[in-house]
Amino acid sequence: MSEIDDLLPCREPVRFLSPDGTEAEPTQEMTDRGYAIPPVEDLVRVWRAMVVGRRFDAQATALTKQGRLAVYPSSRGQDACQVAPVLALQEDDWFFPTYRDSMALVTRGIDPVEVLTLLRGDWHCGYDPKATRTAPQCTPLATQAVHAAGAADGLRRRESDAVALCFIGDGATSEGDFHEGLNFAGVFNAPVVYLVQNNKYAISVPLSKQTKAPALAYKGIGYGVRAEQVDGNDPAAVLAVTRKAYEHARSGKGPFLVEAHTYRMEAHTNADDATRYRTPDEVDEWTGQDPLVRLQAYLVAQGAIDDARVEEVRQEAEEFAAALRDRMNADPQVDPADLFAHVYARPTPQLREQAEMVAAEREASRPETEEVAR
Amino acid sequence: MSRPTTYAQALNTALRDALTEDENVLVLGEDVGQLGGVFRITDGLTRDFGEDRCIDTPLAEAGIAGFAVGLAMQGFRPVIEMQFDAFGYPAFEQVVSHIAKMRNRTRGRLTMPIVIRVPYAGGIGGVEHHCDSSEGYYVHTPGLHVVTPSTPADAYSLLRESIASDDPVVFMEPKSLYWSKAEVELPTTTEPVGRAAVRREGSDVTVVTYGPQVPNALRAAEVAAAEEDWDLEVVDLRSLVPFDDETVMTSVRKTGRAVVLAEAQASPAWAPRSPPASRSAASTPSPRRCCGSAASTSPTRRRSSSTRTCPASTASSTPSRGCSGTTSRT
Numbered sequence: 001m002s003e004i005d006d007l008l009p010c011r012e013p014v015r016f017l018s019p020d021g022t023e024a025e026p027t028q029e030m031t032d033r034g035y036a037i038p039p040v041e042d043l044v045r046v047w048r049a050m051v052v053g054r055r056f057d058a059q060a061t062a063l064t065k066q067g068r069l070a071v072y073p074s075s076r077g078q079d080a081c082q083v084a085p086v087l088a089l090q091e092d093d094w095f096f097p098t099y100r101d102s103m104a105l106v107t108r109g110i111d112p113v114e115v116l117t118l119l120r121g122d123w124h125c126g127y128d129p130k131a132t133r134t135a136p137q138c139t140p141l142a143t144q145a146v147h148a149a150g151a152a153d154g155l156r157r158r159e160s161d162a163v164a165l166c167f168i169g170d171g172a173t174s175e176g177d178f179h180e181g182l183n184f185a186g187v188f189n190a191p192v193v194y195l196v197q198n199n200k201y202a203i204s205v206p207l208s209k210q211t212k213a214p215a216l217a218y219k220g221i222g223y224g225v226r227a228e229q230v231d232g233n234d235p236a237a238v239l240a241v242t243r244k245a246y247e248h249a250r251s252g253k254g255p256f257l258v259e260a261h262t263y264r265m266e267a268h269t270n271a272d273d274a275t276r277y278r279t280p281d282e283v284d285e286w287t288g289q290d291p292l293v294r295l296q297a298y299l300v301a302q303g304a305i306d307d308a309r310v311e312e313v314r315q316e317a318e319e320f321a322a323a324l325r326d327r328m329n330a331d332p333q334v335d336p337a338d339l340f341a342h343v344y345a346r347p348t349p350q351l352r353e354q355a356e357m358v359a360a361e362r363e364a365s366r367p368e369t370e371e372v373a374r
Numbered sequence: 375m376s377r378p379t380t381y382a383q384a385l386n387t388a389l390r391d392a393l394t395e396d397e398n399v400l401v402l403g404e405d406v407g408q409l410g411g412v413f414r415i416t417d418g419l420t421r422d423f424g425e426d427r428c429i430d431t432p433l434a435e436a437g438i439a440g441f442a443v444g445l446a447m448q449g450f451r452p453v454i455e456m457q458f459d460a461f462g463y464p465a466f467e468q469v470v471s472h473i474a475k476m477r478n479r480t481r482g483r484l485t486m487p488i489v490i491r492v493p494y495a496g497g498i499g500g501v502e503h504h505c506d507s508s509e510g511y512y513v514h515t516p517g518l519h520v521v522t523p524s525t526p527a528d529a530y531s532l533l534r535e536s537i538a539s540d541d542p543v544v545f546m547e548p549k550s551l552y553w554s555k556a557e558v559e560l561p562t563t564t565e566p567v568g569r570a571a572v573r574r575e576g577s578d579v580t581v582v583t584y585g586p587q588v589p590n591a592l593r594a595a596e597v598a599a600a601e602e603d604w605d606l607e608v609v610d611l612r613s614l615v616p617f618d619d620e621t622v623m624t625s626v627r628k629t630g631r632a633v634v635l636a637e638a639q640a641s642p643a644w645a646p647r648s649p650p651a652s653r654s655a656a657s658t659p660s661p662r663r664c665c666g667s668a669a670s671t672s673p674t675r676r677r678s679s680s681t682r683t684c685p686a687s688t689a690s691s692t693p694s695r696g697c698s699g700t701t702s703r704t
């Protein structure tokens with residue numbers, strides 16, 4: 001393969017499993033590039049995390065209805081993308097998620113209540129980014145693409161073999177920061193893997209209005225960045241491709257762009273009405289491509305899991321959701337003084353003055369507050 | 375031993391000393407490497423510290439700022455250069471939405487010790503986009519410190535302090551002062567960020583100013599003393615955030631009059647809304663006035679001070695002799 005061919009993605013998205021869970025015929029290109037279906041025990045781990053992740057996602061949506069979350073962007077349907085790339089990370093790798101990626105954060109092992117802090121609206125990031133090596137969920141679209149390039153360059157400078165994984169949506173690839181992120185990553189040969197979850201929509205706007213490119217994976221070559229496209233609803237393929245991407249980045253070959261073709265089954269968020277811009281037929285068609293159904297069917301056929309195991313993991317997911325629900329039902333304890341505490345390492349006199357003013361007002365109104373609380 | 379040092383040399387030495395003392399310090403920007411920056415502030419740094427420490431980046435300001443965010447997450451202290459004031463705007467989203475907010479967002483767990491160097495303001499014969507007074511955009515963003523030295527000694531000391539700070543600093547360098555000189559011995563430590571300096575003591579009027587207009591205010595004070603027998607006190611803010619209310623108010627209480635002198639467009643800018651303008655009105659019975667540029671013109675002329683206006687629309691309704699006397703004769 002020439003150097004240029006090497007940068008280009010396969011013409012067909014990499015896929016191992018058909019929607020019904022049977023093994024798909026690998027293409028010649030897949031074979032040439034050495035893609036192979038991952039070991040079954042790895043896929044069992046992915047399946048287990050997907051069952052828990054999907055239950056978490058449903059619980060979070062339910063919490064919006066109970067007024068316990070301000071908003072929730074569901075990733076149902078994108079479960080393979082949420083879970084497999086994160087499970088394949090090493091502990092010291094860094095992860096750069098977006099608002100859509102709560103399931104991925106839970107998969108990373110972050111406390112689900114801390115994950116939902118942003119969407120609950122009581123603080124902007126509930127977890128410790130350093131301890132979890134996970135950046136805050138990023139809302140200004142694509143801005144995280146440059147952070148990930150910089151962090152990956154920083155890891156390289158520290159002579160660590162860790163990599164950065166950056167999630168980004170299909171719509172966000174139109175933003176300048178996506179371009180700048182890929183370009184910086186390329187120029188600095190930063191060990192970063194970009195995973196575009198092409199879920200076909202940016203709120204209401206379909207991909208056809210974002211780009212004329214034949215696929216988003218073709219955006220890599222313009223930056224000299226190796227790229228691949230994958231069936232994002234095939235957990236086995238997503239795992240295989242992201243592992244290959246990490247290996248590439250970790251071995252000093254620079255950044256890697258993965259486009260995962262998937263579908264956002266729910267509306268943009270609980271506050272959106274998707275019937276205004278897409279047909280039920282389209283949604284039905286994707287229901288038939290469900291990544292969890294697909295993987296479970298494959299693992300059952302392989303004899304890797306049986307009904308008892310399925311029931312056991314279902315039970316585990318229920319317990320996870322119940323514990324989350326209970327904890328989210330408790331009102332968070334907030335301290336108004338926190339509003340001033342973290343703005344600066346060295347607060348300005350004006351900020352200190354404001355903090356003192358609020359403290360004094362609270363002190364003065366304390367008896368009343370207690371009465372209201374009673 | 376003290377010797378004549380330009381403002382630009384002081385900045386260069388500060389960067390050099392910071393790079394030497396802390397291996398986490400990195401300098402990034404457009405043309406900052408081989409060329410030494412278009413104003414030569416990074417002259418020789420790549421030669422002496424290597425292109426891994428003083429880094430020519432791709433030409434993309436949002437990229438530079440965002441890349442610095444990622445580096446800061448890994449414990450580095452990036453000093454990034456925006457080539458000119460108006461070319462810092464592509465980075466605005468990264469500066470306002472991430473650099474300024476990351477610390478608060480994460481309850482202090484992720485700090486952003488980033489210095490954003492911005493050559494700003496006019497007076498050097500620059501064309502459009504090369505002479506913006508962009509400080510107003512930054513001072514309104516909580517989470518940022520905005521520092522603007524007016525002397526070589528401050529240029530050195532405040533830059534060192536800014537690089538060592540765990541808060542992000544927008545470090546605004548008046549282009550017109552790059553070649554100004556003073557007798558300084560480097561390294562030097564001046565008053566810390568957040569303290570204003572009384573550059574000239576006087577008893578009649580307080581002139582509150584900063585950055586490029588400090589030398590003008592001092593010259594104006596001499597003219598006012600010689601020709602009109604006004605004794606002006608000149609306060610150099612040194613940092614717009616934090617704002618040294620105490621020094622300013624002490625001076626204004628003493629003189630009973632305040633003039634805010636800024637190069638920025640007067641109507642939407644820092645100056646008219648700055649605490650001294652509003653506070654002095656409340657706390658003193660005497661006249662106050664704000665002097666700035668007319669909102670529609672950019673100060674492109676080299677002798678920018680001669681084009682300064684004191685537009686009636688932006689001044690307070692209280693008449694003041696001090697203002698027109700001060701600005702028209704500098």
Ligand SMILES: Cc1ncc(C[n+]2csc(CCOP(=O)(O)OP(=O)(O)O)c2C)c(N)n1
Pocket residue numbers: 100139140141168169170171172173199201202203264268
């Ligand atoms: C810079 C910026 N512009 C607009 C928005 C508002 N917004 C939030 S999500 C979204 C759609 C993003 O679509 P995509 O990148 O495909 O990600 P998805 O939501 O599908 O995961 C928009 C327009 C934003 N968050 N940031």
Ligand SMILES: [Mg+2]
Pocket residue numbers: 169170171197198199200201202203
């Ligand atoms: Mg999308």
